[in-house]
Each structure stands twice: as C-alpha cells, then as structure tokens.
Amino acid sequence: MSRLRGRFLRLGGLFYKERSDREFAQEMESHLHMHIDDNLRSGMTPEQARRHALIKLGGLTQAQENYRDRRGIPALETFAQDLRFALRMLLKSPGFTFVAVMILALGIGANTAMFSVVQAVLLKPMAYSEPDRIVTLATFWKATAHQSQVSGPDYHDWHDQSDAFESMASYNHWDTSVIAQTNSSATAEYVHVAPVAAEFFNVFGMSPALGREFSAEELKAGSAGASIVTYSFAVRNFGEAGKALGKTLQIAGKSMAIVGVMPLGFRFPDKTDVWITEDALEPGSASRSAHNYKVVGRLRTGVTLEQAQAQMKSIGARIEQKYPDSNSGLSVAVTRLRDQMVGDYRLTLYVMLAAVGVVLLIACANVANMLLAKAVGRAREIAIRAAVGASRVRIVRQLITESAVLALLAGALGAALAFWGSRALVALAPADVPRLAEASIDGRVLLFALGVSLVASLLFGLAPALQVMRTDLNTALKQSVQRTGGGSRADRMRQALVVAEIALSVILVAGAGLLIKSFVALQNVSLGFQTERVLVAQASVPASDLESARRATRFYRDLLPRVRGIPGVLDAGAIGVPPGDTQSDGGYYIDHLPATFDVSAPNAVFSVVAPDTFTTAGIPLRAGRDFNDGDTYDAPFVAVINEALARQAFPNQDPIGHSIFCGLDSMNAMKIVGIVGNVRQYGPAREPSPEIYMPYEQHPQPATDLSILVRTSAQPATLSPAVREKIHELSSEVPIKFTTMETLASQNVAAPRFRTLLLGIFAGLAMGLALVGVYGVMSYVVGQRSNEIGLRMALGASRGDVLRLVLRQTLLLAGLGIVIGLAAAAGITQLLTSMLFGVRATDPMTYAAVVAVLVLAALAASYIPARRAMGVDPMVALRYE
Amino acid sequence: MSSKADVWQGTLALMVLKTLETLGPLHGYGIARRIEQTSGDLLSVNYGTLYPALLKLEQEGYIDSEWGQSDNNRKAKYYRLTRAGRKQLAKEAQEWGQATAILARFLSPREEES
Numbered sequence: 001m002s003r004l005r006g007r008f009l010r011l012g013g014l015f016y017k018e019r020s021d022r023e024f025a026q027e028m029e030s031h032l033h034m035h036i037d038d039n040l041r042s043g044m045t046p047e048q049a050r051r052h053a054l055i056k057l058g059g060l061t062q063a064q065e066n067y068r069d070r071r072g073i074p075a076l077e078t079f080a081q082d083l084r085f086a087l088r089m090l091l092k093s094p095g096f097t098f099v100a101v102m103i104l105a106l107g108i109g110a111n112t113a114m115f116s117v118v119q120a121v122l123l124k125p126m127a128y129s130e131p132d133r134i135v136t137l138a139t140f141w142k143a144t145a146h147q148s149q150v151s152g153p154d155y156h157d158w159h160d161q162s163d164a165f166e167s168m169a170s171y172n173h174w175d176t177s178v179i180a181q182t183n184s185s186a187t188a189e190y191v192h193v194a195p196v197a198a199e200f201f202n203v204f205g206m207s208p209a210l211g212r213e214f215s216a217e218e219l220k221a222g223s224a225g226a227s228i229v230t231y232s233f234a235v236r237n238f239g240e241a242g243k244a245l246g247k248t249l250q251i252a253g254k255s256m257a258i259v260g261v262m263p264l265g266f267r268f269p270d271k272t273d274v275w276i277t278e279d280a281l282e283p284g285s286a287s288r289s290a291h292n293y294k295v296v297g298r299l300r301t302g303v304t305l306e307q308a309q310a311q312m313k314s315i316g317a318r319i320e321q322k323y324p325d326s327n328s329g330l331s332v333a334v335t336r337l338r339d340q341m342v343g344d345y346r347l348t349l350y351v352m353l354a355a356v357g358v359v360l361l362i363a364c365a366n367v368a369n370m371l372l373a374k375a376v377g378r379a380r381e382i383a384i385r386a387a388v389g390a391s392r393v394r395i396v397r398q399l400i401t402e403s404a405v406l407a408l409l410a411g412a413l414g415a416a417l418a419f420w421g422s423r424a425l426v427a428l429a430p431a432d433v434p435r436l437a438e439a440s441i442d443g444r445v446l447l448f449a450l451g452v453s454l455v456a457s458l459l460f461g462l463a464p465a466l467q468v469m470r471t472d473l474n475t476a477l478k479q480s481v482q483r484t485g486g487g488s489r490a491d492r493m494r495q496a497l498v499v500a501e502i503a504l505s506v507i508l509v510a511g512a513g514l515l516i517k518s519f520v521a522l523q524n525v526s527l528g529f530q531t532e533r534v535l536v537a538q539a540s541v542p543a544s545d546l547e548s549a550r551r552a553t554r555f556y557r558d559l560l561p562r563v564r565g566i567p568g569v570l571d572a573g574a575i576g577v578p579p580g581d582t583q584s585d586g587g588y589y590i591d592h593l594p595a596t597f598d599v600s601a602p603n604a605v606f607s608v609v610a611p612d613t614f615t616t617a618g619i620p621l622r623a624g625r626d627f628n629d630g631d632t633y634d635a636p637f638v639a640v641i642n643e644a645l646a647r648q649a650f651p652n653q654d655p656i657g658h659s660i661f662c663g664l665d666s667m668n669a670m671k672i673v674g675i676v677g678n679v680r681q682y683g684p685a686r687e688p689s690p691e692i693y694m695p696y697e698q699h700p701q702p703a704t705d706l707s708i709l710v711r712t713s714a715q716p717a718t719l720s721p722a723v724r725e726k727i728h729e730l731s732s733e734v735p736i737k738f739t740t741m742e743t744l745a746s747q748n749v750a751a752p753r754f755r756t757l758l759l760g761i762f763a764g765l766a767m768g769l770a771l772v773g774v775y776g777v778m779s780y781v782v783g784q785r786s787n788e789i790g791l792r793m794a795l796g797a798s799r800g801d802v803l804r805l806v807l808r809q810t811l812l813l814a815g816l817g818i819v820i821g822l823a824a825a826a827g828i829t830q831l832l833t834s835m836l837f838g839v840r841a842t843d844p845m846t847y848a849a850v851v852a853v854l855v856l857a858a859l860a861a862s863y864i865p866a867r868r869a870m871g872v873d874p875m876v877a878l879r880y881e
Numbered sequence: 882m883s884s885k886a887d888v889w890q891g892t893l894a895l896m897v898l899k900t901l902e903t904l905g906p907l908h909g910y911g912i913a914r915r916i917e918q919t920s921g922d923l924l925s926v927n928y929g930t931l932y933p934a935l936l937k938l939e940q941e942g943y944i945d946s947e948w949g950q951s952d953n954n955r956k957a958k959y960y961r962l963t964r965a966g967r968k969q970l971a972k973e974a975q976e977w978g979q980a981t982a983i984l985a986r987f988l989s990p991r992e993e994e995s
Contacts, residue, residue, distance in 0.1 A: 023958075024932070026956070026958075027909060027932070027957075027958045028932075030908070030910075030951070030955055030956055030957040030958065031908070031909055031910045031928070031957075033955055034908070034910040034911075034951060034953075034955060034957065035910060037953055037955070038914075056928075
C-alpha cells in the first residue's frame with residue numbers, strides 16, 4: 001500500500017518539481033542556520049561556525065541530487081528531459097525538421113492508406129457469424145483446373161450425400177425488373193434479385209429481422225414462391241421496414257409476397273436487394289451439363305476445410321462414375337468464401353503493400369542520411385556531453401528519443417494524409433473489389449500507423465546512434481568541427497544508404513515499367529468494336545413464358561425504329577450482353593446433331609442481336625448478310641458466326657449455307673447467312689472466342705433482357721433522356737440502366753489500370769526520394785572535398801575536370817545501386833507475372849529504360865552540387881586550411 | 882575526516898521513526914543531532930542520505946511535514962509521526978530486535994549450549 005502511495009507521489013513529483021526544489025532549498029537553508037546557531041552557542045567564532053556547518057552539510061549538490069532522484073522517477077524524468085531536449089533540437093533547425101517530417105509522413109501516410117484497404121478487403125472478418133466456416137463449392141474441371149458453376153442435379157447430390165456441412169444452398173443472382181406495389185406508384189426498377197435454396201440464410205447464420213424465412217410450401221417447385229427483402233429495400237420502397245411484410249413484388253412478370261426483411265447490412269450475394277424462392281421464376285433444370293448455379297455451405301463445427309474437400313472429392317468421383325456423359329473429368333472444389341471473394345485482388349493488394357513498404361524504407365534511408373549529416377555537425381556537442389559524464393547509453397537514448405519524436409510527428413501527419421489517401425484509393429480501385437467500401441481509418445489502422453512510425457524511427461535512428469557508439473571521444477574532441485564525425489566510416493555508411501535507396505527504387509521503377517508496358521499493350525489491343533459514342537441502355541421486359549417473351553421481343557421491335565428516329569442518333573441495335581460483360585456460352589454442332597451429347601463439343605459464345613447491331617457497334621460484316629426484319633420467329637432460323645468460329649469449324653470451306661446447332665433455348669437448325677469480324681468478348685486480355693449471333697426474335701426467351709446500343713453523333717450520355725422517354729412511351733414496366741460502351745470497356749481494364757497507376761505513383765515517390773538522397777550525399781561530399789577541389793583548381797584543374805569528378809562519383813553510387821537493384825528486380829518482378837500482358841517479367845527494353853531513367857535522374861540530382869563544386873574559389877579553399 | 886561510522890543502510894528510517902516517537906515533531910537538523918547524540922556521537926548522519934530518507938518516509942505515509950518556527954525563531958520544516966508510522970515503527974522495532982537477538986546468539990561465545 002505505502003509503496004504504491006510512494007510511487008504515486010513520485011509520479012506527482014515529476015510535475016511540481018520547481019516548487020519542490022525551492023522548498024528543499026529552504027529546508028537546507030534552515031538546517032544550515034540551525035547548525036550555525038548551535039556552533040555559535042558552543043563557542044565557535046561566526047567564521048568557524050559557518051565553515052563547520054558547511055563542511056558537515058557536505059556536498060549540497062549531491063544531497064540535492066539524491067533528494068531529486070528520490071522525489072521523481074529517474075528514468076521517466078530522463079525521458080522527459082530527453083523529450084524536451086529533442087523538441088528543442090528539432091525546433092532549432094526547422095528546415096531539417098520540416099523536410100524530415102514531410103518525407104516520413106509521405107511514407108507513413110502511404111503505408112497507412114494502403115493498409116486501410118488491405119485491412120478492409122483481406123483482414124477484417126466478414127460480418128457473418130463464424131465467417132471462417134462459410135465456404136463456396138464449385139464444379140472443378142480437372143483438365144484445366146478451372147472452376148465453374150454447378151448443375152442442379154449435381155448440387156442436390158452434393159447436398160444429400162455430404163455430412164461435412166451444417167447447411168448448403170445453391171443460389172443465383174442477376175439484375176432484373178422489379179415492381180414494388182406501393183400505394184402511390186408502381187414503377188419498374190432494376191433490382192439485384194437472388195433465387196436461393198432452402199438453407200441459404202442458415203449458411204450465413206442469419207435469419208430475418210422481421211417476418212420469417214421461406215416455408216417448405218413456398219420452396220416447392222410449382223408454388224407461387226415468396227420473397228425476402230433487404231432492410232434498405234424495404235425502407236426505400238415502403239417507408240418503414242415493417243410495412244413491407246405482406247406486400248407484393250412483381251418480379252419478371254410474377255407476383256410474389258414479401259414474407260421477411262433481413263437485418264440491415266446483409267446483402268449477399270453481391271448487392272442483392274431481393275431473395276426469392278429458388279424455383280419461383282423457372283423450374284430447375286434436370287440437366288447435369290447446364291451449370292447454372294452457385295453453391296455456398298457452412299462447415300459443421302470441427303470439420304476442417306481439408307476434410308470437407310476430401311469428402312466432396314469422393315462424392316464427385318461417385319457422380320463422375322455414375323454419369324460419365326455429363327460429368328467425366330469433373331470434380332468438386334471447396335474454397336473459403338473470403339478467399340473466393342478476394343480472388344486475384346489478394347496478390348495485387350499485397351504487392352502494393354510491399355511496394356509502399358519499400359517507399360517507406362527509402363524514406364527512412366533518406367532521413368537516416370539527413371540525421372547522419374547532422375550528427376557530423378553535432379559530434380563535438382556529443383563528445384562534450386560524453387566528457388562531462390554522460391554515458392553512451394544515455395547519449396544514444398537521447399538520439400533515439402529525437403528519432404522517435406520525429407517519427408511520431410510524421411506519424412500524426414501521415415495518419416491525416418492516410419485519411420485522404422484511403423478515400424483516393426477507394427475511388428481509384430475497380431468497383432468489383434469486395435468490401436472495399438468498408439475501408440476507413442479506424443483504431444486498428446491508427447495503431448498500424450503508430451507501429452510503422454516507431455519501427456521507422458528505429459530504422460532511421462539506428463544509423464546515427466551506431467555512429468555515436470563508435471565515435472572515439474578523444475579524437476572527436478581534438479578535431480575541429482569541420483573534420484569530425486567518424487570520418488570515412490560515416491561517409492561510407494551514408495553512401496551505402498544512397499546505394500540502397502537507388503537499388504530499392506530500381507525494383508519499384510522496374511515493376512511499374514512492366515505494368516505500364518502491359519497496360520499500354522492492353523490499351524492498344526483492337527477490341528473489334530467501336531467504343532466511342534455508343535450509348536448502352538440495358539432494358540428488361542418482364543416475361544415468364546414463351547408467349548410473354550414473344551411479347552417482349554415485339555416491344556423491342558417497336559422500340560428500335562423510334563430510337564433511330566431521335567435526332568442525333570446515327571444507328572441503333574440491341575444485343576443480349578454487350579461485349580466485355582459476362583457472356584453465356586456452350587457447345588455447338590455443325591450440319592447435324594450427334595446421337596449423344598458430350599462435354600467435348602467445341603464451345604462458342606451465344607449472342608442474340610437485333611438487325612443493324614453490327615453496324616451500330618462497328619463490327620465489320622465480312623461475308624453474307626446481316627439480320628433483317630424478316631428474320632422473325634416464324635421465318636426459317638438463321639445465324640451469323642464470327643471469323644474465329646469460321647476458322648475453327650470451317651477450315652478451307654465457305655461456312656455460308658451450312659447449318660449450325662446450339663442449345664441456347666431450342667435445338668433448331670440455323671442456317672449460317674453471314675460472317676462478322678471478331679470482338680474480344682472477355683476484354684482485351686483474352687483472345688476472341690468463337691461466337692454465334694442469332695436474331696433476337698427467333699430466340700424470345702433469352703431476348704427479354706437486351707442492351708440497346710445507340711450510336712450517336714454527340715456525347716452519348718446527352719441522349720439518354722430521349723431514349724428513356726421512347727421506352728416509357730411504350731411501357732412503364734421496363735426498367736432502364738444507362739451506361740456507355742466506353743465505360744464498359746474501361747471497366748474491363750479497371751484492375752490493370754488501378755495497379756499500374758498505384759505502382760506508378762509508388763515508383764515515382766521512391767525515385768523522387770532516392771534522388772533527394774543522391775542530392776544530399778553529393779552536396780555533402782562536395783562540401784567535404786571543397787578544400788581538395790580548391791587545391792586541384794589551384795594546381796590547374798579546369799571547371800570541366802571538377803564537374804567530371806563530381807559526376808564520376810555520382811555515377812559510381814548510382815551504378816552500384818542500379819546493378820544491385822536490377823539483380824533484385826529480376827527476381828522480384830516474377831511476382832508480377834500474372835499481372836503482365838504482352839510483356840515478360842524480364843523484358844530487356846523495360847530494364848534498359850529503367851537504367852536510363854535512373855542514371856539521368858541521378859546526374860540531374862547531382863547537378864546543383866556539381867555547380868557548387870565548380871564555383872569553389874581556390875583562394876578561399878586554400879586559406880581555410 | 883571523521884572516524885565516525887556512517888549510519889548503516891536500512892536502519893536510518895527506523896532511527897528517524899523512533900526519534901520522532903520519543904521527541905514528537907522535529908526538524909531534519911534536530912533529528913540528525915538527536916541520532917548522533919543518542920549514539921554517543923559514534924554515528925554521523927549524512928545529510929545527503931537523511932533528507933531523501935525523510936522524503937521516502939513521507940511518501941510512504943509514515944511521517945507528515947509542515948513548516949513551523951524553531952526554538953530560536955527560525956522557519957523550519959517539522960516532521961511528525963503518523964498513525965501508520967507508529968505501526969510501522971512497532972513492526973520494524975520488533976523485527977530488528979529479533980534480528981539482533983539471532984545475530985547475538987550466533988556471535989555469543991557459548992555455543993551449542995542447549
């Protein structure tokens with residue numbers, strides 16, 4: 001107790017130190033006087049009395065020192081002293097402090113911002129109960145190791161035969177037309193709808209906040225079905241979540257009652273607003289080759305991912321054996337939901353985090369260099385402090401405190417920068433990065449910033465501290481200020497730091513160079529269609545059966561001529577899925593259908609299009625004809641193929657006149673009437689696939705949702721109100737979403753653009769910092785050697801000679817850094833292989849460019865120091881000696 | 882300078898407490914003089930040790946201090962035993978007695994008498 005009390009008071013003693021010092025002085029004074037009084041009484045002369053008392057009092061200072069130690073906590077007090085001294089030192093050279101803090105803040109801020117994104121996307125647990133137990137299941141193609149969706153019958157076998165899962169559910173999701181029946185209005189809007197199987201919500205450990213889950217009755221095929229909506233959808237449409245219960249939604253022409261409202265925030269999959277019973281819109285397909293579903297599951301408690309994977313593998317093998325026609329070569333892949341969601345972004349984000357870490361390393365090297373230069377100037381100060389009794393540990397602690405103060409200042413500023421940087425990253429990132437919107441500067445991110453600051457302070461504080469440890473007191477005191485500082489060893493350390501800075505920036509610049517070259521290559525790929533001035537209006541006409549689907553195609557038949565009539569419209573067409581978006585594909589057969597279907601048939605992308613779509617999208621007609629208004633449902637079935645399919649299926653033949661079959665919605669024979677140029681359906685990074693175009697009127701069911709393409713003479717977006725008006729003239733039940741072909745195309749390269757831009761920025765920062773380092777060291781070297789330079793000039797060296805002297809040394813440092821950097825880069829850039837397009841990780845052109853850029857930049861950075869060297873007056877330099 | 886022994890480590894606090902118990906409130910100088918006198922001038926109190934010790938005792942709550950007037954009208958800081966200090970004194974005195982008794986037995990010429 002009393003010891004605790006003592007500690008507490010001692011802590012307090014730190015704060016009222018001055019008062020306490022004064023009090024102690026008074027106490028000593030009264031002590032002294034009482035002693036003198038006594039001495040006088042015992043007969044001493046005043047002189048003697050005083051002398052005697054003073055002697056007895058002994059080392060007053062020592063007593064005071066002991067007293068002080070007792071009063072406060074020495075270590076803490078030393079720290080407070082160090083802190084005060086550090087602040088004073090930093091304030092004394094505001095220029096140095098400003099530059100060092102800015103450099104570090106940049107590094108810490110960039111790291112913190114990047115970490116906030118990594119934390120949101122990769123680290124923060126998902127907001128479901130025990131999210132690690134949630135997995136996705138997919139069909140695994142053993143030959144290609146790729147994963148795809150799952151067929152209905154396969155899913156049912158997986159579900160019924162496994163026991164590793166507490167619950168498992170198939171689901172699907174897409175944007176479609178939903179009309180919420182409210183009192184005031186009933187307009188169709190595009191809503192993300194997910195048909196889900198019975199246990200779907202159990203997988204996530206969720207249940208409706210209001211109402212109930214689907215009943216067994218509603219889940220039965222052939223029933224009316226039911227819907228559950230998100231909290232935000234309920235509030236948006238019905239004003240209050242509770243009011244949604246019992247209301248009806250019109251989805252794709254069917255009415256479905258709302259039986260439940262999920263808790264706020266739950267929107268899986270993607271940005272779902274409405275879940276409906278699985279078979280409500282169309283009965284499940286009995287075909288094992290129709291891979292139409294996605295599957296999620298929750299692992300039973302205690303079951304590991306590997307155990308679940310092993311069990312599913314043996315179930316997959318059984319199915320493969322039983323249904324060789326449809327399932328040979330197929331197995332099952334079980335992946336954690338998070339891993340599946342994050343996908344390729346994991347590598348990208350970690351590479352970026354590493355890159356930004358390198359930027360911080362360079363920043364630290366820079367500040368270390370600045371501190372070393374300063375330590376040279378302070379060598380005498382430090383030597384004097386050592387001479388009057390400061391221990392080395394004490395001095396090093398002082399220096400480390402200075403570094404820590406510097407780093408913490410920078411950390412605070414960096415956190416502020418990160419606040420802004422994190423938002424910039426979110427804005428720059430592709431829209432499909434999962435959970436990116438959750439990126440924010442929260443407690444954990446701030447803790448990270450603090451940690452990074454402290455680690456940084458150790459990194460850059462270490463060099464000068466080590467320097468001090470080595471400094472020999474005697475020589476430091478003897479030497480003049482000009483020459484002190486550990487001499488060549490300190491110089492070597494500074495030069496090594498600059499070499500490291502250059503080497504590190506070479507790695508980043510090389511990586512950025514490769515990505516930039518890839519990105520340029522991607523941009524230069526001809527997509528095969530026109531992206532400029534094409535407005536895209538996605539429309540969805542509600543339909544549930546063939547009859548209503550045919551009504552839907554008549555809607556488009558009426559609409560297209562009206563759109564073409566809008567002033568400023570050059571052409572208009574319509575296509576099932578615009579190029580670059582998710583395509584549907586499947587097997588095709590030429591001339592006659594085989595007796596049995598198997599998985600080995602060649603694949604093609606299926607597209608339904610309206611007449612004039614090729615002209616509108618700028619896809620060239622190579623042979624034959626385009627579709628026309630005569631290609632109706634009752635006319636003979638026709639098809640147009642692309643060049644890739646013509647080359648694949650008709651080598652050295654004229655395809656026109658042959659028949660082609662594909663299982664889009666019917667197995668009718670289609671006569672090939674035309675050939676068009678290839679487009680890159682999956683974006684620029686992938687080769688064009690074979691493609692079959694079919695007239696939309698002959699395939700009404702896949703043609704209820706079309707993207708209307710409008711080629712315009714002006715900015716495409718300006719025409720969207722007119723197009724909307726034309727659609728609403730015909731029907732108020734058709735929701736529309738506008739975009740442009742240009743936007744769609746740029747979304748395809750959003751991920752490469754993001755990483756290229758980011759690594760480019762980081763590389764730029766790295767190089768900039770490295771050049772500051774080169775500049776600093778060369779300035780210092782010139783300052784150190786100004787005597788020598790003066791002497792050389794006095795002995796007849798020309799200004800050119802001096803220039804060469806400085807540049808030679810720069811090139812030596814830069815060259816060493818570049819060589820080391822190149823060696824490291826050759827290894828490290830292998831990490832980028834999966835992100836490269838049209839360029840290899842060892843591309844010599846890129847590396848040559850990197851070398852050229854860095855050499856030129858290093859020379860530029862040493863230009864000012866070189867100029868200063870040339871300006872050395874030999875007389876001044878000589879007299880200085 | 883002097884052949885007097887310094888106060889042994891750890892015993893100063895006990896002496897201070899005892900002095901305050903015997904004499905009542907007293908200033909630092911008085912405490913030092915009293916200890917020296919009681920020891921028959923065999924001990925010399927080092928002031929560099931005394932004042933920190935007083936401070937420590939005060940921090941631990943065994944003594945209080947306040948400024949007052951000395952006999953010959955000087956301003957001086959007076960230390961006074963607290964209740965906790967009294968208890969501590971009893972405890973330490975007992976412990977000390979025990980320790981010296983044990984040590985005395987070790988050092989006594991009559992060994993293994995029982």
